Every structure is written in structure tokens, then in C-alpha cells.
Amino acid sequence: MNKISLFFLIQIGLVALLSNAMGQSNPYTVTVNISGRIDTTEKNTRDIYYLFKNYLESRPDSLYDNPYWNNKEKRERQSGNPAIFYTPLYEYNISPKRIFNTWKPFILSIEKLELNKYKIRVALIKDEAEPDKILTILNLNAIRDNGNWVLENTFHDIVKSWESVNYKYINYVYPKSHSFNQILAQKSIDFCDSIKKVLDIKLNDTFSFYLSDNPDEMGLLFGYEFYYLNYTTGLTTKWLNQIFSAKGNEFYPHEFMHIILKGIGNDSRNYLIEEGLACFLGEFNTPRYKSRISKLSKDYLVNKPTYDLESLVLNKAENNGYQSAYPTGSIIAEIIYESRGYSGIIELCKADTRKSEDILRIIYKITGLNKKGLVKKFREKLILYGS
Incomplete structure (x- = not known):
């Protein structure tokens, strides 16, 4: 099969019909498009293309001994994900299958850097006609590890x-x-x-x-x-x-x-509490700190739908261009500090808030406030920062 024929097969998503070059069985398929400048008739280039495709289809979000990544970085990064680029993708809290079906990988180039080392440049692109079509342009290396091609940061x-x-x-x-x-x-x-x-x-x-x-x-x-x-x-x-x-x-x-x-309490904190503590203890009274809460104040005080305290704590508030968890968590930390001082902050740090549903109950316990009292305090804080 010549280069042009293979290119068009990939472009229309029929690459799944081709034999898997590395002999692995994957639980789902990802269409990986390529630039016409990539010569897939060259064996190393073709093998590296399949390496990247197989990696995307191997549940790269899961923490296990992924065969498509190099052993040195798997050891270096201990029990975490060896792929540095994947860490921010966890923020989306969706499967890699869905991510790479929404933001389709388009390999821009596979270039040789040295013997047994190539650089892969990949754009993640949306098909829809939207202003933000490109999620990122990603750089990865492909290297030889014990005779096999594997990926490297x-x-x-x-x-x-x-x-x-x-x-x-x-x-x-x-x-x-x-x-x-x-x-x-x-x-x-x-x-x-x-x-x-x-x-x-x-x-x-x-x-x-x-x-x-x-x-x-x-x-x-x-x-x-x-x-x-x-x-x-x-x-x-x-x-x-x-x-x-x-x-x-x-x-x-x-x-x-x-x-x-x-x-x-390292592993027991909810994202909202973790970021709220980092903001309150690390940024209190700075312009950045005040600006975040001011944005939330504008949405909350006009009774915007989903901008009530419970929805904010459960991360159900409609996205309005900023992360509401930061100012929400900041105000919660402020209220607890004003109620109990650092002993209250320590209790919040140690509390198991992994489940969002438990956060309000824990705040009631630390502060002694009931639901009505906490909502009142929360609103007063937003009025103060919004003025």
C-alpha cells in the first residue's frame, strides 16, 4: 500500500480495519489522522504511528504498567501516570475514549532526532466549527526500550x-x-x-x-x-x-x-476544600484572591440559577468562565477561621471531604452553624467582596 492510499484510509477512519502493528487488543478504538507530510511507507514511522494509536487506546488514564511507555519514566513517576501531558486531562473527569473522540488526534509530524529517537507532534482538534478548535499541540518522543518503540515525555x-x-x-x-x-x-x-x-x-x-x-x-x-x-x-x-x-x-x-x-489529611480532601485552603492560606487579601470572589459574588447575588451554596459545593453550578470551586472554598475557609481560628482550619484539613455530599455536614459540625446560618454567612461574605 502506498503512502497516499494509507493516508486516505486513515483520514476517513478506516484504519481500524488494518492489522494492529503491535499485536495488542484494545478495548476501544481512536481515529488518529495524519498529515500528508508523514511517510508511512517508512517502517519506523509506521511503527511509531501505531505506537501512539495503541497508547491512546490503552486506557492512558489508568495507573498500571502501560506497555507503550518507557520503563525509566514509569519508575521515576512512581505510582502516578508516567505521561506528564495526561495530568491536566484528569480535570475533565471523562474517559479517554470520549476525550479523543471529541478532540481528535491529528499527527502533524514524526521526525527523527537521533538514532532510535523520534519526535511526535500531535494536535488535538475538534471537528465542529467552534472558535476553540485546538485543545493543544502535544510533543512526545518515541524511543527504543529493550528493542521496542515506547513513548517518552x-x-x-x-x-x-x-x-x-x-x-x-x-x-x-x-x-x-x-x-x-x-x-x-x-x-x-x-x-x-x-x-x-x-x-x-x-x-x-x-x-x-x-x-x-x-x-x-x-x-x-x-x-x-x-x-x-x-x-x-x-x-x-x-x-x-x-x-x-x-x-x-x-x-x-x-x-x-x-x-x-x-x-x-493528604488523601481525604475534596478539590473544593483543597483549593479553598490554598487560596485562603496562601493568597488571602491579595488582588487575585479578591477578584475570584468578586466574580462569584456577581453570579450569586443576582440569584443566577445553580448559584446557590449547595450547588456550588456539589460542583453543579453552571460554568461562567471561572472555576467556582476556588472562591467557594475560600469563603468556607474564611467562615471556619472566623468561627474557630486555626483549630477549625486544622479540623477541616483533617476531615474526610472526598464526597462532595459530606462537605456541608462537616462545615456545620466545625462551625456550629445550621444550614440557614451558613447560607447567611456565605451571602454576607459575597456582599462584602462584591461591594
């Missing part, structure tokens, strides 16, 4: 040329263009120590802080050549003790909080 290709400084228990890693600021590094240590003291946390783990100047530069660390998926200025990989920052400096208290909170 591009992370180490980037950071191997970066500088690093161990400052007490923080390992800062940053581009050569950055000038390390020891004053801000010490400010970071002082902040972490002060929070651990008031929360009575003895844990003193070392952690890495990858410092970038902007979100696009940070996105490259995740493999995103075009960074739209989960576009943010900060991200923490708790199980690896890693912080990624796009703020261009050494101080990021919100992300520090995610590492610190590992020392107190």
Missing part, C-alpha cells in the same frame, strides 16, 4: 539545560536566562515554615520548584507546544513533590500550600 530534553539551586528544602530549577533571587527564596521558606507551625505540621519534605517566565514556557514542560488545555500559571504534582510556576519568580504561596497540606 519531552520534559528531560528541556530541563537538562536548565540551572538548579538547592535552597534549604526547595530545589529550584529554572532557565539559564533567569537570575536566581535569594531574597524571594528565603521568603518562600519563611512562608512555608510559618504555615507549618500554625497547622502543627511536622513534615519537612524537600520539593522541586520548576520556574518559568510565562504559561507557554511552562506548558512546554508538560509537552504542550500550544498551551490551551488547563491553561494556568501554577500546577503541583503532589505525589512527586513538584511545583510548576509560570510567574517568573521564586515565591508562589498558593502552590506551596498544596505541598504543605500533604502533611495533614
Whole structure:
């Protein structure tokens, strides 16, 4: 079969009729389109195409010994997902089958970098005529591992040329263009120590802080050549003790909080409570903190449908361009602090809030408020921040 014939078979989704080059049986199929510049008559290129396709069909969201990923990174990333790019996809809380049927993979290029190493560039694209058609452009490597082609993050290709400084228990890693600021590094240590003291946390783990100047530069660390998926200025990989920052400096208290909170009820917190605590303890009274709550205030105080306290806590509020969990969790933390001080915050940290349905009951218990009283306090806070 020549290159052009194979290209059109793939384009119309008939590639599933072709034999699976790696002999694996997968539970669902993903249509992977390719650019006409890719020569699929070349054996390595064809094998790498099937490697990527098989990987997408192998439940890449699941934590197991995935045969399509290299062993070194599976060891490095411990019990977590070895694919750095997949971490933000968990935010969608939907299956990979649905993700890759909605945002269809289009391989832009498969280029040889060196013997036994190729770079794959993939766009995730929607078919529908929408303003945001591209979710991301993803960079991955394909390398030989024990004679087989397997996938690899591009992370180490980037950071191997970066500088690093161990400052007490923080390992800062940053581009050569950055000038390390020891004053801000010490400010970071002082902040972490002060929070651990008031929360009575003895844990003193070392952690890495990858410092970038902007979100696009940070996105490259995740493999995103075009960074739209989960576009943010900060991200923490708790199980690896890693912080990624796009703020261009050494101080990021919100992300520090995610590492610190590992020392107190680490696996039992709901996303809303985790982010609310990080905002309240790491950003209280800053313009960013106030801005988030002001946005929620505008929706809540006009009685917008689904913007009641219960819906917000259950994550059922209609999306209005911001993550309502952050300001909702922030106000909850404020109310608890004003009611019980740091002892109340510690109790919230330790409470099992994994089920959203349990959060309000736990808040009632900590504060002594009933439903009517909590709703009243919540509304008063929003009026204050909205004025």
C-alpha cells in the first residue's frame, strides 16, 4: 500500500480495519489522522504511528504498567501516570475514549532526532466549527526500550539545560536566562515554615520548584507546544513533590500550600476544600484572591440559577468562565477561621471531604452553624467582596 492510499484510509477512519502493528487488543478504538507530510511507507514511522494509536487506546488514564511507555519514566513517576501531558486531562473527569473522540488526534509530524529517537507532534482538534478548535499541540518522543518503540515525555530534553539551586528544602530549577533571587527564596521558606507551625505540621519534605517566565514556557514542560488545555500559571504534582510556576519568580504561596497540606489529611480532601485552603492560606487579601470572589459574588447575588451554596459545593453550578470551586472554598475557609481560628482550619484539613455530599455536614459540625446560618454567612461574605 502506498503512502497516499494509507493516508486516505486513515483520514476517513478506516484504519481500524488494518492489522494492529503491535499485536495488542484494545478495548476501544481512536481515529488518529495524519498529515500528508508523514511517510508511512517508512517502517519506523509506521511503527511509531501505531505506537501512539495503541497508547491512546490503552486506557492512558489508568495507573498500571502501560506497555507503550518507557520503563525509566514509569519508575521515576512512581505510582502516578508516567505521561506528564495526561495530568491536566484528569480535570475533565471523562474517559479517554470520549476525550479523543471529541478532540481528535491529528499527527502533524514524526521526525527523527537521533538514532532510535523520534519526535511526535500531535494536535488535538475538534471537528465542529467552534472558535476553540485546538485543545493543544502535544510533543512526545518515541524511543527504543529493550528493542521496542515506547513513548517518552519531552520534559528531560528541556530541563537538562536548565540551572538548579538547592535552597534549604526547595530545589529550584529554572532557565539559564533567569537570575536566581535569594531574597524571594528565603521568603518562600519563611512562608512555608510559618504555615507549618500554625497547622502543627511536622513534615519537612524537600520539593522541586520548576520556574518559568510565562504559561507557554511552562506548558512546554508538560509537552504542550500550544498551551490551551488547563491553561494556568501554577500546577503541583503532589505525589512527586513538584511545583510548576509560570510567574517568573521564586515565591508562589498558593502552590506551596498544596505541598504543605500533604502533611495533614493528604488523601481525604475534596478539590473544593483543597483549593479553598490554598487560596485562603496562601493568597488571602491579595488582588487575585479578591477578584475570584468578586466574580462569584456577581453570579450569586443576582440569584443566577445553580448559584446557590449547595450547588456550588456539589460542583453543579453552571460554568461562567471561572472555576467556582476556588472562591467557594475560600469563603468556607474564611467562615471556619472566623468561627474557630486555626483549630477549625486544622479540623477541616483533617476531615474526610472526598464526597462532595459530606462537605456541608462537616462545615456545620466545625462551625456550629445550621444550614440557614451558613447560607447567611456565605451571602454576607459575597456582599462584602462584591461591594
